[in-house]
Amino acid sequence: MNNIKILKSNIDVSRFLKQLQDHPEDWGSQKNLDDSQQLDPTKYTVTVDVLQLVMGGITHEGEYVGNTEICIPTPAHDKHPKILSYLKKQFGNIYRCGFLALPVGEIVGSHIDEGTYYRTKDRYHLSIQGTYKYTVGEESIIVKPGTLFWFNNDLHHSAENVGDDVRIAFVFDSDIKYKHN
Numbered sequence: 001m002n003n004i005k006i007l008k009s010n011i012d013v014s015r016f017l018k019q020l021q022d023h024p025e026d027w028g029s030q031k032n033l034d035d036s037q038q039l040d041p042t043k044y045t046v047t048v049d050v051l052q053l054v055m056g057g058i059t060h061e062g063e064y065v066g067n068t069e070i071c072i073p074t075p076a077h078d079k080h081p082k083i084l085s086y087l088k089k090q091f092g093n094i095y096r097c098g099f100l101a102l103p104v105g106e107i108v109g110s111h112i113d114e115g116t117y118y119r120t121k122d123r124y125h126l127s128i129q130g131t132y133k134y135t136v137g138e139e140s141i142i143v144k145p146g147t148l149f150w151f152n153n154d155l156h157h158s159a160e161n162v163g164d165d166v167r168i169a170f171v172f173d174s175d176i177k178y179k180h181n
Contacts, residue, residue, distance in 0.1 A: 001139045001141070002139070002152075003136040003137050003139050003151060003152040003155055004134065004136050004139050004140075004141055004149060004150070004151045004152075005149060005150045005151075006141070006147060006148070006149045007124075007148045007149055007150060008147075008148040009144075009146060009147050009148075010146050011126065011146040011147070011148060012146065013126070013127070013128045013129075013145055013146050015082045016080070016082055016083040016086075016126075016128055016170070017128055017129060017168075019079065019080050019081075019082055019083070020051075020080075020099065020128070020168070022079075023076065023079045023080075026051050026075075026076040026079060027049050027051050027101070028049065048100055048101065048102050048106070048108055049100070049101040050098055050099070050100055050101075051076055051098055051099040051100075051101075052074050052076070052096075052097075052098035053073065053074055053076055053077045053080055053084070053097050053098050053099075054071050054072065054073050054074065054077060054094070054095060054096050054097050054098070055071070055072050055074055055096060055098070056068060056070060056071065056072070056096050056117065057070035057071070057072045058070065064115060065115070065117075066113070066114050066115020066116070066117050066118065067115045067116045067117065068117060069117060071095050071096055083126070083170055084097075087126070087170075087172060087174075090148075091124075091174040091176050091177075092174070092176040093174055093175055093176050094172050094173070094174055095121060095172070095173040095174065095175070096117075096172070096173050097170065097171065097172035097173065098170070098171060098172075099128065099168055099169070099170050099171075100167075100168070100169050100170075100171055101166050101167065101168050102130070102132065102159060102161045102166065102167040102168075102169075103161065103166055104130075104161050104163065104164060104165065104166065105161060106160075106161050107158060107159065107160045107161070108158055108159040108160075109158055110135075110156040110157065110158040111156065111157065111158070112153065112154065112155065112156055112157070113153040113154075118153060118154070118173075120175055121173040121174065121175050122150055122173065122174055122175070122177070123150070123151060123153040123171065123172070123173055124148065124149065124150050124151075124171070124172055124173075124174065125143070125147075125148070125149055125151070125169045125170065125171055126147070126148045126169065126170040126172075127143045127144060127145050127146060127147045127148075127167075127168075127169050128145060128168040128169060128170055129145055129165055129166065129167065129168040130145065130161060130163040130164075130165045130166055130167030130168060131143065131144050131145075131161075131162055131163030131164075131165075131167070132159050132160060132161050132162060132163065132167045132169070133159070133160045133162050134149075134151070134157070134158075134159050135157060135158050135159075135160075136151045136152055136153075136155050136156075136157040137152070137155040137156065137157075142162070143169075
């Protein structure tokens with residue numbers, strides 16, 4: 001496979017899951033948007049829940065967040081030091097990152113991460129809970145908890161929860177390649 005690379009399997013993610021369980025109030029960022037930020041429910045259904053630790057930012061209204069290098073830690077950032085510490089040992093620099101929860105049977109539709117920000121970063125997943133099918137271009141893998149992988153986010157990619165539990169993945173960006181220790 002050229003567009004998906006499993007970097008490590010069988011990582012003990014229990015400590016990361018425990019921190020998530022200790023802070024359930026951090027979830028629901030998509031549900032707490034004000035009316036001007038809400039997606040039109042007649043056009044869109046949002047089933048993915050997001051818990052961002054570092055989010056992108058803009059300097060002025062109308063600027064596209066995918067074209068800025070601004071990275072802003074959220075209030076949840078300091079509540080999840082174990083996953084950040086683990087990944088910083090492997091990658092050094094961690095930029096935008098967060099947990100994504102996908103209910104059983106749901107999908108994240110095919111998309112490409114667009115913008116100049118992504119030209120200098122690689123995108124990774126660390127699976128925390130659940131089993132999901134991940135597709136990049138024409139390549140697919142089944143991802144189980146404890147799997148760390150890179151993927152080519154310049155191509156269309158999607159996820160489908162094929163397991164019996166909510167899929168939780170930690171998605172993050174780095175400009176440093178994985179250190180194979």
